[in-house]
Amino acid sequence: MAQFTDEQLQRKIQEGFIVESEADMTETYKKALIGQLTVQGDTELISAPAYYMAARDAPSTNTMVSATAIIQDEMGHANIAYRLLQDLGVDTDYLLYDRPPEKFKNPFGFDQPLANWAELVTANALYDRAGITLLSDVHRNTSYGPLKRALVKVGMEENFHLRHGEVWMRRLCEAGGEGRDLVQRAVDWMFPMGVEWFGLPDDRKRHNAQLDFKLKGMTNDELRTTWMKAVVPLCEQLGIRVPAHSNEETGEVELEYELPIAWDPDDRVWLLDETITWDDVWERWRARGPMNEEFVDSVRRSRFQVESLLAA
Amino acid sequence: MGHLSGEHLYEIFARQKREDRLEHVGTISAPNAALARAYAWQTYDEQKWFEMVVAPRESFEAVNRDEEPFTLGPVEAR
Ligand SMILES: [Fe+2]
Numbered sequence: 055m056a057q058f059t060d061e062q063l064q065r066k067i068q069e070g071f072i073v074e075s076e077a078d079m080t081e082t083y084k085k086a087l088i089g090q091l092t093v094q095g096d097t098e099l100i101s102a103p104a105y106y107m108a109a110r111d112a113p114s115t116n117t118m119v120s121a122t123a124i125i126q127d128e129m130g131h132a133n134i135a136y137r138l139l140q141d142l143g144v145d146t147d148y149l150l151y152d153r154p155p156e157k158f159k160n161p162f163g164f165d166q167p168l169a170n171w172a173e174l175v176t177a178n179a180l181y182d183r184a185g186i187t188l189l190s191d192v193h194r195n196t197s198y199g200p201l202k203r204a205l206v207k208v209g210m211e212e213n214f215h216l217r218h219g220e221v222w223m224r225r226l227c228e229a230g231g232e233g234r235d236l237v238q239r240a241v242d243w244m245f246p247m248g249v250e251w252f253g254l255p256d257d258r259k260r261h262n263a264q265l266d267f268k269l270k271g272m273t274n275d276e277l278r279t280t281w282m283k284a285v286v287p288l289c290e291q292l293g294i295r296v297p298a299h300s301n302e303e304t305g306e307v308e309l310e311y312e313l314p315i316a317w318d319p320d321d322r323v324w325l326l327d328e329t330i331t332w333d334d335v336w337e338r339w340r341a342r343g344p345m346n347e348e349f350v351d352s353v354r355r356s357r358f359q360v361e362s363l364l365a366a
Numbered sequence: 367m368g369h370l371s372g373e374h375l376y377e378i379f380a381r382q383k384r385e386d387r388l389e390h391v392g393t394i395s396a397p398n399a400a401l402a403r404a405y406a407w408q409t410y411d412e413q414k415w416f417e418m419v420v421a422p423r424e425s426f427e428a429v430n431r432d433e434e435p436f437t438l439g440p441v442e443a444r
C-alpha cells in the first residue's frame with residue numbers, strides 16, 4: 055500500500071483513475087471505502103428480517119413469492135457487500151456474528167417493526183427508493199472498480215423492489231377505505247424516516263473523504279433532494295399526504311418542516327413542530343430502535359447450532 | 367472461516383445468450399464446488415443465464431503479472 059499520497063490519489067481519481075486493488079489505495083481511501091461498504095452491507099442485511107416480518111402478512115401465495123424474492127435479493131446484496139469487504143481484509147465473520155447489534159450501521163428506519171402488507175409495500179417504495187438513490191449515485195461515480203461492477207446486479211433488482219412497492223401502494227390507494235388509510239399511516243411515519251436516511255445536512259458535514267475520493271458523487275443534501283423529487287410527486291399522485299410539496303414554478307420539492315425533528319418512540323409518531331438538534335438525532339440513532347437486537351439475532355441465531363452439527 | 371462461510375472463494379462467470387462471451391459476474395465463498403454452484407445460481411439470478419460456471423479463485427494462474435489476479439482482489443491464505 056501507499057504508493058500514492060492522499061493528494062496524489064485524489065488527483066488521479068479526478069482524472070479518471072479506477073482503483074482496482076489494495077495496492078492502489080491509501081489508508082484514508084481504504085478506511086472510507088470500508089465504512090461505505092459496511093453501511094451498504096448492514097442496510098441490505100437488516101432489510102431482510104425487516105421485510106420478512108411484514109411478508110408474513112402477505113395476502114396470497116403470489117404476493118408471498120414476490121415478497122420473499124425481494125428478501126432473497128437483499129440477502130444477495132448483503133453478501134456482495136461483505137464479499138467486497140473480505141477482499142479488503144475485513145473479518146466479516148466478526149461483523150456478522152460477533153459484533154454487538156448496536157454497532158450495525160443500518161439506518162434508524164430499519165430498526166423499526168414493519169407491521170403489515172401496507173407497511174411492506176410502502177417500505178419498498180420509500181426505503182428501496184432511498185437505496186436506489188444512494189447506490190445509483192455510487193454506481194455512476196465510484197472510483198472503486200469492483201464495487202462499480204457489482205452494483206449492476208444490485209441496481210436491476212432494486213428497480214424491481216421499487217416497482218413492487220409503487221404498484222402495490224397504488225392498488226391499495228385506489229381501493230380506498232381501510233387500504234388507503236393503512237398506506238397513509240405508513241407514509242406518516244416512514245416519510246420522515248426516509249428524509250433522515252441521507253444523514254447530516256451538508257452544512258453540518260464539511261469534510262467528506264467519500265466525496266474527495268469519488269466513492270460517491272452527490273452530497274447528503276443532493277441525495278435527499280433526489281429522493282424527495284421522486285417520492286413527493288408519487289404521494290401527490292396517489293392523494294397521500296406528506297409534509298412536503300412540489301413547487302410548480304421552481305420545479306423543486308419543498309419540505310414543510312425544519313430538520314431535524316423529534317420522534318416519539320412510544321406513540322411512533324414524528325413531532326413535526328418540535329425542533330431539536332442534530333446531536334439529539336445522533337443520540338437517538340445511537341440508542342437504536344426497538345427491533346435492532348431482534349433483527350440482528352434473527353440472522354445469526356442458528357449459526358452456532360448448525361456449526362456444532364458440522365463439527366461433530 | 368467456519369464451516370458455513372466456507373474455506374474457498376469461487377469466481378462466477380456467465381453469459382446471457384449462447385453467442386455472448388463469458389463474463390465475470392461475481393464471487394461467492396463456499397466449502398466445496400457443489401455448494402458454490404448452488405449459491406452462485408441462487409444469488410446471481412438477476413438474468414436468465416444461458417450458461418454459468420464457477421472456478422476456485424486459487425486455481426487462477428497468472429500469465430503476465432506476478433501478483434494475484436488484479437481485478438479480483440487479493441487471495442487470502444485460508
Ligand atoms: Fe438491496
Ligand SMILES: [Fe+2]
Binds near residue numbers: 128182185211212215
Ligand atoms: Fe431492495
